[in-house]
Amino acid sequence: MNEPAATAATDVRPNLDATNRLHVGHDHDLLLLHEMLRIRRFEEKCAELYSAGKIRGFLHLYIGEEAVAVGAMQALGRDDAVVATYREHGHALARGIPADRLMAEMYGKHEGCSRGRGGSMHVFDAHTRFYGGNAIVGGGLPIAVGLALADKMQQKPRVTACFFGDGAVAEGEFHESLNLAALWKLPVLFLCENNLYAMGTRLERAQSQTDLAAKARSYLMPAEPVDGMDVLAVEAAARRAAAAVRRGEGPAFLEFRTYRFRAHSMFDAELYRDKSEVEVWKQRDPIATFISHLKEREETADAILGALNGSVADEIDVAVQFAEAGTWEPVDDLLKDVYSPRPGSDGAA
Amino acid sequence: MAKMATTTYREALRTALKEALVKDPRVFLMGEDVGQYGGSYAVSKGLLAEFGPERIRDTPLSESTFVGAGIGAALGGMRPIVELMTVNFSLLALDQIVNNAATIRHMSGGQFNIPLVIRMATGAGRQLAAQHAHSLEGWYAHIPGIRIVAPATLEDARGMLWTALEDPDPVLIFEHQTLYNMEGPLADDAGPVDIDHAAIRRSGKDLSLITYGGTLGKTLQAAETLAREGIDAEVIDLRSLRPLDMPAILESVKKTHRVVIVDEGWKSGSLSAEIIARIVESAFYDLDAPMARICSAEVPIPYPKHLEDAALPQPAAIVAAAREVVGRRG
Ligand SMILES: Cc1ncc(C[n+]2csc(CCOP(=O)(O)OP(=O)(O)O)c2C)c(N)n1
Ligand SMILES: [Mg+2]
Numbered sequence: 001m002n003e004p005a006a007t008a009a010t011d012v013r014p015n016l017d018a019t020n021r022l023h024v025g026h027d028h029d030l031l032l033l034h035e036m037l038r039i040r041r042f043e044e045k046c047a048e049l050y051s052a053g054k055i056r057g058f059l060h061l062y063i064g065e066e067a068v069a070v071g072a073m074q075a076l077g078r079d080d081a082v083v084a085t086y087r088e089h090g091h092a093l094a095r096g097i098p099a100d101r102l103m104a105e106m107y108g109k110h111e112g113c114s115r116g117r118g119g120s121m122h123v124f125d126a127h128t129r130f131y132g133g134n135a136i137v138g139g140g141l142p143i144a145v146g147l148a149l150a151d152k153m154q155q156k157p158r159v160t161a162c163f164f165g166d167g168a169v170a171e172g173e174f175h176e177s178l179n180l181a182a183l184w185k186l187p188v189l190f191l192c193e194n195n196l197y198a199m200g201t202r203l204e205r206a207q208s209q210t211d212l213a214a215k216a217r218s219y220l221m222p223a224e225p226v227d228g229m230d231v232l233a234v235e236a237a238a239r240r241a242a243a244a245v246r247r248g249e250g251p252a253f254l255e256f257r258t259y260r261f262r263a264h265s266m267f268d269a270e271l272y273r274d275k276s277e278v279e280v281w282k283q284r285d286p287i288a289t290f291i292s293h294l295k296e297r298e299e300t301a302d303a304i305l306g307a308l309n310g311s312v313a314d315e316i317d318v319a320v321q322f323a324e325a326g327t328w329e330p331v332d333d334l335l336k337d338v339y340s341p342r343p344g345s346d347g348a349a
Numbered sequence: 350m351a352k353m354a355t356t357t358y359r360e361a362l363r364t365a366l367k368e369a370l371v372k373d374p375r376v377f378l379m380g381e382d383v384g385q386y387g388g389s390y391a392v393s394k395g396l397l398a399e400f401g402p403e404r405i406r407d408t409p410l411s412e413s414t415f416v417g418a419g420i421g422a423a424l425g426g427m428r429p430i431v432e433l434m435t436v437n438f439s440l441l442a443l444d445q446i447v448n449n450a451a452t453i454r455h456m457s458g459g460q461f462n463i464p465l466v467i468r469m470a471t472g473a474g475r476q477l478a479a480q481h482a483h484s485l486e487g488w489y490a491h492i493p494g495i496r497i498v499a500p501a502t503l504e505d506a507r508g509m510l511w512t513a514l515e516d517p518d519p520v521l522i523f524e525h526q527t528l529y530n531m532e533g534p535l536a537d538d539a540g541p542v543d544i545d546h547a548a549i550r551r552s553g554k555d556l557s558l559i560t561y562g563g564t565l566g567k568t569l570q571a572a573e574t575l576a577r578e579g580i581d582a583e584v585i586d587l588r589s590l591r592p593l594d595m596p597a598i599l600e601s602v603k604k605t606h607r608v609v610i611v612d613e614g615w616k617s618g619s620l621s622a623e624i625i626a627r628i629v630e631s632a633f634y635d636l637d638a639p640m641a642r643i644c645s646a647e648v649p650i651p652y653p654k655h656l657e658d659a660a661l662p663q664p665a666a667i668v669a670a671a672r673e674v675v676g677r678r679g
Contacts (some may be wrong), residue, residue, distance in 0.1 A: 057476035057652060108476075108653030119478050119652030135480040136438065137410050171441070198410055200386025206409035247594035271383040283578045338648050 027109040029294060030304065031232050032074070036287050037312045039090040045316050046106055046120075050266055054323075055106045059120050062090040064261035067095045067286035068193050071234025072161065072254075075242035076190075079129070081160040085146040086121035087193075087260075091163055099124045099315050099337035100322035115337075116329055137198070138171030140164060141190075145177045148186035148251075154251075159245050161189045167198025169215065170206050178253070182219040189242055190216065192253065193228065195260045200272035216253035222241040228256030229284045248262055259284075301323065312326030351536040359529040361506035361539075362392045362468075365429070368512055368540075370400050373428055376514060379406040379415055380432030389434045390470055390529050406565075416442035416467065420450050420519075423465040428514055428649045433469040436485045438521070442527060450519040451494030465519045466510065471499075472563040472613055473661055474527040480484035484613040486523040486562070487620035490591040496520045497590040498544050498563035501528070505588060510543030514580030520544070523590075525613075547594035549601070553583035556607035556675055559598060559624060563589035564611045564662050571667035580675055598624065599632050606637035607674045611662050616644040641670040 043063050049055045058151065062069070069090040074097075076082070084091040092102050097113055105112030106120055114124045114133070122133040134140040144162035151158045168174050169192065181188045191211055196203050203210050217222035222244065226237040234256060240254035259281040263270050295301040339345075356364075369376045378393060384407040387394035397405040408415040412433060419431040419675050433439045439446070446467070454462045456457050475481035480635045490497045496518060500506045506524070512518035550565065560568040572582040583601055587593065602608060608628060612621040628640065646660040 056654065057478060060482070108656075117478070117651040117656070118654050119476070121480070121582075122478055122652070135478070138443075167410045170411045172411065172413055199382045199389070201382060201407055205385075205407060269387065271387050323517070328653060328655055331655060334646055334651070334656055334659050335648050 001075045014074070018132075026298070029290075030308070031275060032070055032235070032336045033287070033290055033294065034308050034312070035070040035073075035094050036231065037308060038099065039044045039069065039093050040102070040287055040316065041065045041312050041316050042093060042319070043089055045320065047262070047266075049106070049320070055120065056108070057119050057121070058086065058265050058267075060087040060265050061260070061262040062087050063282065064285065065193060065195060065258045066090055067230045067231035067234050067290075068256045068258055069163070071231040071327045072163075072191055072238040072256075074235045075238035076159065076161055076300060079156075079158050081129040081131060081144075081147050081158065083131045083140040083147070083160065083162045084123075084133060085164055086133065087165070087182050088123055088163070092123045092125070092130060092296045093130065095125075095128045095130055097123065097128055097130060099319040103319040103323040104326045107326060108251065108328075109323055109324040110329040111322065111326040116326075122200065137166065138168040138173040139140050141177035141272045143166065145186060146179050148181065148188040152184070152186055157246055159187050159189050159242050160312050161191055161238070161242075163193060165190065165198060166191075166194040166196065166203050166212065167201070169205065169212055170198075175215075178216055178251070180220065181251040185248070187245045187248070188246050189238070189252040190253040192255045193258055194255050197264070197273070198259070199264045199268070202272070212255045213253060216255075221251045221253055223253035223255070225257060228258030229289065231286055231290055244297075246329070261285075289317075331345070353534040355532060355535055356503060356535045357529070358500075358503060358506045358524075358531040359390065359392055361503045361535060362510070362524065363394070363396070365507050365510035366393065366396060367399070369430070369511055370396070370404060372511075373514070376424065376430060376667070377404040377406060377427065378430045378432060379419065380567070381410055381434055383432050383441075385409060388432070389427050390493060390524075392525070393432070394485070394617045405508055412438055412441035413445055415583045417445040417449065419465050419467070420445060420453070420463055423519075424453070424461055428464055428466075430466045430468060430510070430514070433467060434470050435481055435526075436471040437466075437480050437483055438510060439469050439485075446489070446495065446519075447492055451492050454518060462517045462518050464514070464517050466513045466522065467519065468522045468524060469511075470507040470526045471523045471647075472527060473542075473650045473657060474563070476652055476654055476657055477526075477650075478652040482526075482650040483643065484563075485522075486590055487612065487614040489521055490623075491615055491618050492591075494518070496544070497523065498588060499523045499525070499590055501525070501562050501565035501588070503531070503533050503584050504539055506540060507535060507539045510545050511541040512544045516544070521543055528565055531566075544589055545592075545594065547588055547597040548586045549583060549597075550586045551582065551584040553581035553605070555581045555605060556609060557583045557585060557588065557598075557601040557605045558609050558611060558667065558671065559585045559601075560611040561590060562613070564613050567664045568611045568667055569664060571664040571671065573667050574620060574664065575671055578672075578677070580677070582671060584658060593624065593627070595627055595631070598628065602628055602632045603635050606635055607673055608640040609643040609667065609670045610640065610642045611667055612642065612644050613662055615647050616642060617647060619644060638676065641674050643667050643670055
């Protein structure tokens with residue numbers, strides 16, 4: 001009855017080579033590398049700024065998982081929507097939210113993409129249809145289902161991409177959302193970032209069935225596991241799945257197998273995993289492996305890499321300057337935007 | 350006199366958990382990351398090594414189900430302590446708490462009772478923004494069938510848990526996020542405390558400042574400022590939010606005739622509103638001035654520090670309200 005994703009997507013594989021990788025040319029490879037580097041350097045800077053007290057609250061870094069957001073985002077067009085979690089800086093950058101506005105948000109400055117009110121965990125951007133930045137585990141899935149429902153009811157051929165972690169799979173909302181999306185054949189691309197841990201709880205300590213794609217298949221939607229450390233594999237799978245969703249075949253599910261290199265948040269003492277496990281996964285660093293793959297093919301890779309690194313460093317510097325120069329929202333505006341403005345009021349509570 | 354030792358609110362909570370686990374084999378702790386991770390606020394750190402995974406149980410992320418399982422285990426003869434990471438996440442278990450934990454005793458004609466304790470962090474002050482920082486204990490205090498307590502001192506952090514476990518009905522314990530690191534002296538032989546009564550944390554004659562939990566410290570600070578101006582404030586720590594210790598509140602009102610309530614919840618439909626209503630119902634003619642409230646601004650808690658500070662009750666605002674109520678300006 002329910003076929004795996006590959007069947008649903010046979011007609012959209014022109015660019016796939018024998019290893020199931022996508023090759024759309026050298027420039028595209030560099031674009032992917034550039035995007036991953038932007039995220040890595042942005043977040044390394046955030047960690048520094050956290051220590052300096054410029055960024056406060058909870059900060060969840062995506063370092064190690066960059067290939068997932070960057071690869072998956074290639075499958076989306078401008079009109080599509082993204083729903084993400086509190087570990088969403090990578091998704092925000094890869095989706096096209098400017099680094100300077102994102103950094104200003106990290107600071108809580110008025111120039112930030114959520115006007116500074118959300119911070120690291122609550123990035124929103126109407127321009128790129130980025131619907132948060134949700135810090136309730138599993139809370140984004142029903143919202144993605146609703147966005148897709150609206151598209152379907154309005155006959156808009158758009159896709160809603162919903163990112164969430166392995167931890168969310170244990171929540172009731174995960175199951176309720178997959179069921180409803182499949183039942184109503186809604187255009188949702190469920191993108192599970194399985195980094196093996198939900199805070200300190202390893203997957204097999206939370207799940208009786210650790211094959212997460214199997215859970216999605218039980219709701220009769222195409223689902224497949226994907227190497228989340230390989231940006232080309234991520235992109236290829238995401239393009240296939242998104243194309244099927246866009247054709248109106250209902251939702252699809254991808255499980256990206258990945259790993260977070262850093263602590264869960266800045267308060268995590270990492271009592272639950274061995275350093276050696278982290279080191280093993282670092283051997284598969286999505287950026288380092290992609291660079292060696294490029295170097296095999298490209299003699300001038302070093303020069304290109306130098307240029308990319310330079311441009312990323314400049315972009316991050318500028319972003320930090322922008323955030324530093326940003327302003328604090330006046331306290332008088334505290335109550336603004338609790339409600340929508342209406343005649344004679346500015347939306348203050 | 351007992352010897353005093355320096356401890357923290359977090360350690361006091363942990364000592365209470367240990368005591369309960371040692372004293373009663375039916376007691377177990379369950380929740381997200383209470384074991385291997387060491388507790389999201391490190392309250393249960395070390396307990397897994399000491400008591401093992403049968404009694405310190407890490408759950409999957411499934412608030413509704415593990416709270417419901419706590420209700421079931423309590424019905425089945427155990428004495429579960431369920432930890433929810435924060436009050437915001439407790440909303441995923443609201444159905445189990447409100448529709449089951451609170452109702453089953455009454456609905457079953459008294460045949461079944463639920464000796465369940467649920468602990469959770471509440472409140473703002475650490476720039477965690479609008480999904481990690483609300484004070485919804487007042488909502489829970491709306492619900493008949495459950496008891497709500499809020500330890501604001503080291504003694505209460507140490508002593509409320511055991512009493513709550515001995516209670517035959519569900520008790521929710523709200524631990525304000527900003528208190529975990531609070532440090533101070535605690536008697537070596539500190540132990541269980543009553544959870545029925547409010548406590549006078551500072552006695553005074555000019556007005557009653559009524560508060561609980563995370564705002565007790567700010568209120569005491571305000572009282573010191575007022576004292577330097579010659580205004581002698583009494584500070585009442587509610588301790589129990591449901592039931593409210595109305596006799597203690599009314600006694601204070603009869604003495605001071607003036608009231609300011611400090612509550613980190615929002616004003617609209619709040620615990621502070623309830624207290625005002627009850628004072629009006631029972632002691633209207635004892636009042637010499639309109640009562641006042643200092644609550645959080647009616648806005649989801651924002652991330653930046655200056656806005657978070659502006660949204661929360663602060664000592665300066667408490668002082669200003671107190672001056673107004675006693676009829677002194679500036
Ligand atoms: C409903 C809810 N419960 C608990 C939490 C606390 N919490 C924040 S992140 C997290 C782990 C989530 O793990 P996963 O979904 O795998 O995402 P990851 O952090 O690995 O990216 C937990 C338990 C929360 N934010 N929301
Ligand atoms: Mg995870």
